[in-house]
Amino acid sequence: MFGKNRMEYVIKSCSAEDAQALQNLLNEMSMNGWELYSMHEVGDEEESAQLNCIFMREAKPNSSSDGDIINISDFKSQMEKMLSPKLTEYENCLEIQSKIRHEKEQINKIKAELEGEAPASVSRKKLNDKISAGLKELEELRHQLNKATSPDLMYAKLHEEKLAIYLSEELLNYIDTDRDYSGEELVAETVKSRLKITETIGYVIPKVVFKDDENLNTCEFSIKIRGMEVFRAGVCPNYLMFYADELHTEHKIKNSITLEDEITGRKIIWVEKDKTKDFWQKGITPSEYIAKALEYVAVKYVDDLLDYEDIDKYLDVVEKENEFLVENIVPDILTYSDLKYLMTSLIKERVSIKNITYIFEKINDFADEGSKVDILNKIRLSLSRQICKSYVNEDGETISAFEISEKTYSDLVMSCDETEDSLIKIDGTLAEKLANKLMKQAKKLNIYAPKLIVPMEYRQIFFTLLSLYINNITVLAPEEIGCNYKIESLGEI
Missing domain, CATH: 1.10.8 (Helicase, Ruva Protein; domain 3)
Known part of the structure; x- marks a missing residue:
């Protein structure tokens, strides 16, 4: 479907000072079915200016392309970056000042020529017209300089996107319909995730902005909240992701890639799509994985969103x-x-x-x-019944969770120091040790989302501390479980 509109591009150059050469080039390319996409002047004061003309046409199926034709779908964005670099405010200011100086020099030259002309001569009238045009151009440049140095320009920069997903060059076809179709529907997957979070916990994830980032590694993406990066990971195009403990394979699959999931900490395996047709499990596509990361980030950093x-x-x-x-x-x-x-x-x-x-x-x-x-x-x-229902075992009667030993509880509670501002200071090393012990015991039982029982008074503090080290931690209070469910202790920490 998308292949029918695939475009091909070619660059042709000619002198910026030779109007006839430009006209001949445009006529020649038009006769061969090419349309002018864009034109860029390159060069500096020391070199003669050149015009780089980018032409495009719809790619012909099964046709042999000329050597200088580029049949890549990301050509357009790459060429725009190379040939139309956006000037910084500083560079723009320097350029305007340079133009003002040049315009003043031209006006002074014309004034010098005027001194040798007769008062009513035709040449004097032409020179006066040139000065008038030069002064008008000078006034316009001064107006541009005032605009470039205005504080309003700085105020316009006082904004950061709430939520943005940055993609490396290789992943841009997941969102850009002008590129070759990759089979991935990232925009749709993020909408699906946002609807899921709205339905399950009533939280509306803000609008997601997609951007490219040339500083990312190959096939990498990152998520930023208000300009700060909070998540970064890689995906494998044309592969499906599986959790290693669910794949149940005895031998390493050829060309598979083994990594650690940044969200759960579990071992994951990326397998080529054509090798997964007979798998019982349904793998996760790259777009689905990016959408899962979006869900995770939006909930974890909801305070900032x-x-x-x-x-x-x-x-x-x-x-x-x-x-x-x-x-x-x-x-x-x-x-x-x-x-x-x-x-x-x-x-x-x-x-x-x-x-x-x-x-x-x-x-x-x-x-x-x-x-x-x-x-x-x-x-x-x-809301205790609603909360506990999400964590009950398959029998519908018990909740399996770890408990805090009296020693650990007393150590942490005794280390709490409440200041006059009602801030509670806790020794971070104790919290980290507790998190490590909890994850160590949980992994022995193949548990990747551990639950912990803590008295109501300190439940919120324990969650805040442990969530710094464990992404999928759940902290419940005995008072919340109450008589609704039984507690199955998995051991003391």
Whole structure:
């Protein structure tokens, strides 16, 4: 389908000072079915200027191309980068100043010529017209310089994309319909992931911007939040990804690539697509893997993504169903900052806020009963059945989890130092040791998303600490499990 519109390109050059040569070139290429795509002047003051003309036409099937025709789909973007480099503000300013100096020199030369001309001569009139045109051009250049040095230009730069996926050159055909079709539908996969997160936990991932990054390694992608890189990994085009522990293969598959998953820490194997036809498991495509990374990043770094504008949208939803809740809570009882803390704390632990009006009813119930941490704990207790249902075993009755030993618990709690600003300082080395011990025991049991039982009072602190080292950690409180389910202890940490 996409192959029918594949284009081919060719570059031809001629002197910028020879208008006839340019006309002959355009006529010749037009007769051979080529259309002018773009024209760029190259060269400097020391060399005569040249015009690089890029021509394009629809590629003919099964035709032998000339040696100078380039049949690559990414030619257009690469050539635009080479032949149309965008000047920085500094370079633009220097260029305008250089043009102003040149224009002044030209005007002074014309003025010198005027001194030798008779007052009413034809030549004097022509020179006056040239000065008039030069002064007009000089005024335009000064206007450009004022614009280039205006603070407004700097203010326009005070913005970073909320959420952006950067792709290496090899992966750009996943999103660019002008390139050869790769079989990947990255844009559609990211939409699917965003819908999935909205359906499961009620969190609307912001708009995703796709950009290319020439600094990335081959077949690599990265995800940035507000300009800061938070995730980077590689994919293998024309391969499918499998988790090694699910593949159950005794021998290494030819040409397969073994890596470690940046999200789960599990061993993964990329296998060529044509070798997976008889596999029981359905592999993950490169686009699906990038979309999975997007899900992971959007939830993990929700504090940086969810802003007051998003809070307003949630408030609009609640207001349509129960106007009293919004009027009663905001801003007299809780500020936007408090609401953001409560909502992001729930989202980070994948507690659904899809029933946002019910969440606000609970916030209203508990708003006068302590700090925002206390409110969060009470909201979680109200949602305990929903929370625990996600972690129950296949028998529907028990939750398998690790527990904190009395010694570990006392060591960590005793190391907590609450300051006058209500900030709690904890020894980071103790938290790292705990995370390492937990993952070591979990791996022995082939568990890659461990669950930990911690008293309600310190549950939030334990999650915040351990999530720095373990991506798929779940921390539950005995009070949340209550009488709904039994606890199967997997051992003490």
